[in-house]
Amino acid sequence: MHLADGTIPLVQAAVYGTVSAAVVGLGIRxxxxxxxxxxxxxxxxxxxxxxxxVTTIFEIPMPFGSSEHPxxxxxxxxxxxxxxxxxxxxxxxxxELVFREGGITTLGxxxxxxxxxxxIVGWGLFHILRKCKAGMFAAGFICGFLGDLxxxxxxxxxxxxxxxxxxxxxxxxxxxxxxxxxxxxxEGIFTGLVLHFIDRKRPDIARRFGWKTxxxxxxx
Amino acid sequence: MQDSxxxxxxxxxxxxxxxxxxxxxxxxxxxxxxxLLFLGIETAxxxxxxxxxxxxxxxxxxxxxxxxxxxxxxxxxxSLPILSISILGLQIHVFSEGMQLGLVTFFRVSGCxxxxxxxxxxxxxxxxxxxxxxLPLPMALTEVLLFSVxxxxxxxxxxxxxxxxxxxxxxxIGLNRSxxxxxxxxxxxxxxxxxxxxxLAKAMRSRGGGESKGVGAYAGTGN
Numbered sequence: 125m126h127l128a129d130g131t132i133p134l135v136q137a138a139v140y141g142t143v144s145a146a147v148v149g150l151g152i153r154x155x156x157x158x159x160x161x162x163x164x165x166x167x168x169x170x171x172x173x174x175x176x177x178v179t180t181i182f183e184i185p186m187p188f189g190s191s192e193h194p195x196x197x198x199x200x201x202x203x204x205x206x207x208x209x210x211x212x213x214x215x216x217x218x219x220e221l222v223f224r225e226g227g228i229t230t231l232g233x234x235x236x237x238x239x240x241x242x243x244i245v246g247w248g249l250f251h252i253l254r255k256c257k258a259g260m261f262a263a264g265f266i267c268g269f270l271g272d273l274x275x276x277x278x279x280x281x282x283x284x285x286x287x288x289x290x291x292x293x294x295x296x297x298x299x300x301x302x303x304x305x306x307x308x309x310x311e312g313i314f315t316g317l318v319l320h321f322i323d324r325k326r327p328d329i330a331r332r333f334g335w336k337t338x339x340x341x342x343x344x
Numbered sequence: 345m346q347d348s349x350x351x352x353x354x355x356x357x358x359x360x361x362x363x364x365x366x367x368x369x370x371x372x373x374x375x376x377x378x379x380l381l382f383l384g385i386e387t388a389x390x391x392x393x394x395x396x397x398x399x400x401x402x403x404x405x406x407x408x409x410x411x412x413x414x415x416x417x418x419x420x421x422x423s424l425p426i427l428s429i430s431i432l433g434l435q436i437h438v439f440s441e442g443m444q445l446g447l448v449t450f451f452r453v454s455g456c457x458x459x460x461x462x463x464x465x466x467x468x469x470x471x472x473x474x475x476x477x478x479l480p481l482p483m484a485l486t487e488v489l490l491f492s493v494x495x496x497x498x499x500x501x502x503x504x505x506x507x508x509x510x511x512x513x514x515x516x517i518g519l520n521r522s523x524x525x526x527x528x529x530x531x532x533x534x535x536x537x538x539x540x541x542x543x544l545a546k547a548m549r550s551r552g553g554g555e556s557k558g559v560g561a562y563a564g565t566g567n
Contacts, residue, residue, distance in 0.1 A: 152482050
């Protein structure tokens with residue numbers, strides 16, 4: 125993802141910007157409400173933003189001013205929830221501007237794919253699967269794998285809608301898939317393993333986020 | 345404190361000018377009839393970059409990032425080939441339509457990247473945070489940004505030491521073990537982040553810095 129400046133028309137960039145700004149606003153409200161209840165929430169947000177940043181920095185440059193990389197937002201969403209993840213993706217994308225990744229006009233489009241699409245799908249799948257009594261590794265794997273692929277499907281859709289070359293959705297998809305499917309698999313396995321180990325070794329953290337742990341304990 | 349104020353305003357002005365220039369480059373590049381004009385703008389940006397002593401490696405990376413999309417467009421878009429090359433029996437056609445689109449993409453991407461590079465070289469991460477603080481943005485943005493900058497360094501140090509320890513125990517031999525080790529590393533880093541955040545929150549609270557105003561002082565950067 126990380127569409128560079130100029131890869132999509134300004135009007136579309138403005139539309140993505142408006143939608144993303146609204147969701148980021150919701151995320152900030154959620155951040156403030158959680159900060160009031162949990163002292164360390166703001167520091168945790170910083171930690172997860174850094175985690176997403178470190179994950180997304182391993183990238184393969186792609187044509188059309190874009191790139192392929194693991195996303196990190198599905199894992200963050202499993203912990204922090206979708207709204208806060210959208211806010212964190214804004215932080216990550218601002219930080220990546222320093223490293224000449226992404227762009228100013230495409231900030232909204234990148235938040236839309238990385239934060240909104242990746243975060244909601246990752247969070248939704250993880251919690252649905254856990255409710256269906258799936259194992260922590262399986263839930264984490266599907267959350268990471270499908271969350272990552274969703275980010276790229278949305279980016280492909282953005283490029284198709286905004287591409288001035290008139291290329292089809294399938295054309296962009298074929299360009300992305302050879303690199304992205306292995307990356308998504310690795311991200312899925314990584315997410316699954318991280319959640320599995322946290323569940324095994326630190327059930328206190330799992331309980332804090334209201335997950336059902338191996339022992340079957342759950343906290344509101 | 346008083347000395348740094350003019351710098352902050354200068355950086356803010358530079359940031360606003362950068363955003364305006366990025367928007368201008370986007371708009372101008374959409375008007376393909378003004379090809380020569382935007383060629384001139386790109387040359388000016390390149391001269392600016394060179395005078396700012398941007399490293400050659402950065403320039404080459406920028407050029408490569410902008411050239412990739414342009415090449416793909418030149419080779420895949422259009423119906424009338426202007427050049428045909430045969431490499432190992434594979435016919436490669438360069439189309440005029442794609443070439444023009446490719447040039448537009450090249451100048452647009454390199455122009456925007458050049459402008460951002462110039463700003464970031466001048467401001468750096470702490471300058472960028474200072475600029476964001478002056479803008480009417482929520483305080484949450486700058487405080488989380490500062491914490492995340494701190495944690496990037498923490499993760500790098502911890503990741504390096506964990507990886508070294510895992511390597512010494514042959515943790516990265518074969519795909520299966522590598523993935524397992526990477527999972528363990530991710531878990532360890534996140535667990536330490538959780539522990540560190542609760543310790544830091546307690547320390548901040550005991551020093552009266554739990555509220556938004558005092559965050560920068562504990563984040564270790566910026567101020």
